[in-house]
Amino acid sequence: MLVEENKQLTRDIFALELTGEFPYEKATSGQFVNLLIGDGKGHPLRRPLSIASCNPETKTLTLVYRVVGDGTKWLSERCPGDVLDVLGPLGRGFPAPQNPGTVLVVGGGVGVPPLYQLAKELGAAGFKLHIVLGFKNQDEVFWTREFAEFGDVVVCTEDGSLGKKGFVTEALNVNENWTTLYSCGPKPMLKALKAHFQGRDIKGYVSLEERMACGVGACWGCTCLDPDGSAAKRICKEGPVFSWEEVSL
Amino acid sequence: MSVDLEVDLGGLQLRNPVMPASGCFGFGREYGEYYSLDELGAVVVKATTLYPRLGNPTPRVTEVTGGMLNAIGLANPGLDEVLAEELPWLAGQNVPIFVNVAGDTVEDYCEVVEQVSRSGLAQAVELNVSCPNVKLGGLAFGVDATVLRGLVEEVRKVCTLPLFVKLSPNVTRVQDLALAAACGGADGLSLINTLIGMQIDLTTRKPVLANKTGGLSGRAIKPVAVRMVYDVAREVDLPIIGMGGIYSGRDAAEFIMAGAWAVEVGTANFTDPYACPRIIAELRSFMQEEGIKNIEEIRGCAL
Numbered sequence: 001m002l003v004e005e006n007k008q009l010t011r012d013i014f015a016l017e018l019t020g021e022f023p024y025e026k027a028t029s030g031q032f033v034n035l036l037i038g039d040g041k042g043h044p045l046r047r048p049l050s051i052a053s054c055n056p057e058t059k060t061l062t063l064v065y066r067v068v069g070d071g072t073k074w075l076s077e078r079c080p081g082d083v084l085d086v087l088g089p090l091g092r093g094f095p096a097p098q099n100p101g102t103v104l105v106v107g108g109g110v111g112v113p114p115l116y117q118l119a120k121e122l123g124a125a126g127f128k129l130h131i132v133l134g135f136k137n138q139d140e141v142f143w144t145r146e147f148a149e150f151g152d153v154v155v156c157t158e159d160g161s162l163g164k165k166g167f168v169t170e171a172l173n174v175n176e177n178w179t180t181l182y183s184c185g186p187k188p189m190l191k192a193l194k195a196h197f198q199g200r201d202i203k204g205y206v207s208l209e210e211r212m213a214c215g216v217g218a219c220w221g222c223t224c225l226d227p228d229g230s231a232a233k234r235i236c237k238e239g240p241v242f243s244w245e246e247v248s249l
Numbered sequence: 250m251s252v253d254l255e256v257d258l259g260g261l262q263l264r265n266p267v268m269p270a271s272g273c274f275g276f277g278r279e280y281g282e283y284y285s286l287d288e289l290g291a292v293v294v295k296a297t298t299l300y301p302r303l304g305n306p307t308p309r310v311t312e313v314t315g316g317m318l319n320a321i322g323l324a325n326p327g328l329d330e331v332l333a334e335e336l337p338w339l340a341g342q343n344v345p346i347f348v349n350v351a352g353d354t355v356e357d358y359c360e361v362v363e364q365v366s367r368s369g370l371a372q373a374v375e376l377n378v379s380c381p382n383v384k385l386g387g388l389a390f391g392v393d394a395t396v397l398r399g400l401v402e403e404v405r406k407v408c409t410l411p412l413f414v415k416l417s418p419n420v421t422r423v424q425d426l427a428l429a430a431a432c433g434g435a436d437g438l439s440l441i442n443t444l445i446g447m448q449i450d451l452t453t454r455k456p457v458l459a460n461k462t463g464g465l466s467g468r469a470i471k472p473v474a475v476r477m478v479y480d481v482a483r484e485v486d487l488p489i490i491g492m493g494g495i496y497s498g499r500d501a502a503e504f505i506m507a508g509a510w511a512v513e514v515g516t517a518n519f520t521d522p523y524a525c526p527r528i529i530a531e532l533r534s535f536m537q538e539e540g541i542k543n544i545e546e547i548r549g550c551a552l
Contacts, residue, residue, distance in 0.1 A: 040520040044467045045312040071312070087522065213310040213317060214519045216282075218275040220295070220324045221310035225303065232303045232324060237279070 003082040004060065006075075009142040012067045013110060014076050015052070017060055018084065024056035029117035030093030030184075030207055030241040033063065034215035036085035037071040047071055048212045048236070050114035050184070051089060061086075064113035064143075090215050091240050094118045094182055094205055096125075101179035103127045104202070105151070106168050106193060108134040108185025112143060114207055115184055123150030130154075130178065132171050134189065138162035169196045178202050191249040204244040210235045224248065252536045253543040254529070256290070258510050259436045259488040261373055261411050263290040263345060266544055267501060267529045270492050270515035271296055271349035271375060271415070272321065276335035277342065283522045288529065291345040293513060294335065296377045297365070298350075299357045301327035306459035311448050316467030316494070317516055318446050320460035323351050323380055328361050336370035345372040347413070351380060355403050363407035374410050376401065376435075379417030379442035380464075391417040391442075394429035401433025413490060415439040418470075418477055427481040437488040438481060439513065441474045467516040468494045475507045482508020482549055496524070498531025508549040 001018040008014050032050045037043035053062035067076050078084065097103055103122055107115045112133050122129055129151025135141045138161035147153050155163030156171050164171050168185075169192045183193055184207035194204060210222035217237030224233055225248045233239065233247065254265035268291040269280070276294045277286055286292060304324025311318050325331070331348075339346055348371045352358040358376065365371050378391035378400065390400050401414060414430035416423055418441040427438050443464025448457045456462070474493025482489055491509030495501055496517045504512050517524035541547055 036520070041468065042314060043312060044315070044516055044520045045310070045317055046520070211308040211310050213319065213516075214273070214279070214522075216279045216522065218279040219273060219310070219319070219519065220275075220304060220321050221307075221319060223304065223307065223309075223324065229303075 001061065001084050001086045003078045003080055003084060005080060006078050008076075009064070010140050013140075013142060014065055014067065015113075016063045016065065016075065016078070018063070018086065019060050022059070022061055022086065023089065024054055024059060024061065027051055027054040027061075027089040028093035029121055030114060031089040031091050032240060033061070033086050033088030034090060034212070035063070035075070035087070037074055043071050045213055046087060046215060047075070048090075048215055050207070050240070052113035052116045053120070054117060064110065066110045087215065091236055092238060094207075094241050097122070097127065097180040098203060099179040101128075102177060103129050104172070104178040104181040105129055105131045106134075106172075106181065106183040106185070107132075108168060108189040109136070109140065111185030111189075111207070111209075115182060116143065116146065118182055119147055119150040130176075132156065132168050134158075134168040134185065135162075167192065169193060172196060174200055181205065183207070187249060190244070194244045194249055205241055206244050206247070206249070207240045208235050208242065208247070209240065212236050250537050250540065250542070252533050252541065254533060256511055256544050258490070259411055261345065263511060265290040265529050265532070266505065266511035267525055267532065268293055268347065268490075268511065268513050269518055269525055270513035271377065273515040273518050276331070277339045280518065280522060281342065284526050286339075287343040288526045289344050290511060291347055291372070292339060293347040293349055293375055294331075294339065295325050296323050296349045296351040296380065297325055297328055297331045297361060298323060298352055299328050299361050301325065301330070308458055309460070311457045311463070313446070313448055313465065314469065316465055316469035317519070318448055318458060318463030318465055319443070320458045320463035322460065328364060332364065332368050332370065336368065340370045346370065347373045347375045349375045349377050349415070351377040355400055358400060358404050359407050362404050366407065366409040371410060373413060374408055375413045375415050375439055376404060377415050379415050379419075388417055388419065391426065392420050394425050397426055398429040398433040401430050401435055405434035411436040413437040413439050415442055416481075417442050418444050418473060423477045424480050424484045427485045431485050431487050435487060437490065438485065439490040439492065440481060441470070441477050441493045444470055444473065466494070468496060470494045471500065475503055478504055478509050479507040479551065483552055495528065496520070498528050498533070498535045501528055501532050502535050502547065505544060505548050506551040508552055510544075510548060
């Protein structure tokens with residue numbers, strides 16, 4: 001695929017917009033692609049990046065990533081016109097809400113972008129959305145205005161430098177009438193959310209992250225366990241999105 | 250010029266010498282969505298144990314320069330499910346099946362091999378005595394010549410299929426283990442499994458892998474693997490399946506020149522899901538360019 005734009009959103013987070021040959025129609029929100037770094041000689045493992053936005057009409061695919069090592073650093077240096085080898089879409093994305101009513105969307109840090117396409121689709125389908133986005137501090141905040149197009153947005157920062165101070169769970173009143181929760185972010189956040197809504201009548205879905213090798217379900221590198229620890233699931237194949245009842249967080 | 254890629258691997262006819270390596274290809278279903286598996290010489294399935302195994306905690310994989318470390322820990326659904334769900338599907342794909350077998354005890358190995366032999370669903374067994382990521386079994390059998398010979402002798406008694414023994418590079422002299430496997434009754438040898446390695450996260454200041462150590466594979470290990478295939482081919486008169494960092498048809502040709510009869514492709518599948526069919530096509534082109542009519546013409550030519 002061709003790089004159209006590679007825009008820096010924060011100190012270490014970039015939004016990569018790609019165009020060209022891709023099965024756009026097949027992609028669903030919450031799926032990911034596996035992206036080759038360079039010619040793969042120095043970096044044999046592709047980088048799994050969530051689909052932030054996919055538009056079959058304009059033929060654009062947006063991926064948001066954080067620079068954490070040499071591979072993502074290389075990616076951050078790509079310019080418009082550069083060609084990237086993109087495998088996907090892969091995995092199982094967010095299912096549609098089973099019940100009508102207000103949908104809760106909770107993202108943390110670089111876990112925010114995978115929820116963008118979902119929010120866009122749910123908003124278009126007429127769902128009322130309550131969106132809570134958590135970041136470390138004001139310098140790490142991005143895309144809050146983009147999400148505001150689809151519903152109410154509450155921003156939380158751990159140090160209180162922007163929006164509400166504290167973790168996302170502190171901004172969530174369990175007595176509100178939310179029917180479905182979609183979430184992506186650090187595992188402690190997902191775990192806290194599950195505990196926060198324990199016993200409440202709300203269907204929860206979480207998108208998990210793990211180091212991957214093949215990205216297609218062949219190597220069993222990125223597994224997680226079911227709640228009683230008796231069976232493994234592949235995050236790249238059965239996930240990355242799971243109902244929070246089917247995985248141990 | 251027409252080129253013949255067929256190989257006779259100790260009585261087993263393969264349409265070409267290229268097969269995906271165990272652990273890198275599941276039971277074939279996933280890459281079967283990318284291309285038709287009957288293009289392959291054979292498929293070596295994920296290590297199968299008597300009972301299901303969940304494997305090690307994550308992270309289980311990490312990239313290093315020119316390669317990767319893995320510590321999956323032989324995660325697999327266990328023999329019953331492999332025989333009931335996985336092999337029947339793969340057997341319908343018109344490709345020879347090598348079942349990689351691992352165990353904690355001699356009895357485990359024998360039970361799995363006997364049932365795989367009887368199932369009629371596999372064409373060969375690859376005995377995994379070289380997994381570096383599990384405490385029991387695996388490598389415990391693969392680093393001591395006497396222990397290895399004993400295991401192969403027992404497995405031989407219940408194995409009615411061609412029996413390949415997959416050797417570990419984590420030994421002083423791989424030839425000694427190769428000879429022990431041969432004396433025990435192996436029909437062939439696969440080498441090399443991964444080399445034990447480690448990567449430390451400079452932020453957490455701890456090993457990246459939850460298992461701490463992992464098996465190194467990929468381009469980085471190719472020269473070690475070629476040398477070991479060469480060493481074994483000089484001393485042991487058994488068919489060899491060579492592997493370790495094969496990414497291209499030229500890499501495959503290098504192993505064949507070092508004495509391999511066939512090759513397995515592992516990590517390359519992760520970089521390029523079409524690695525195996527590409528390598529087959531590249532090997533054919535290489536032979537055409539070099540005027541090589543068949544694999545036998547160059548097998549072991551470097552020895």
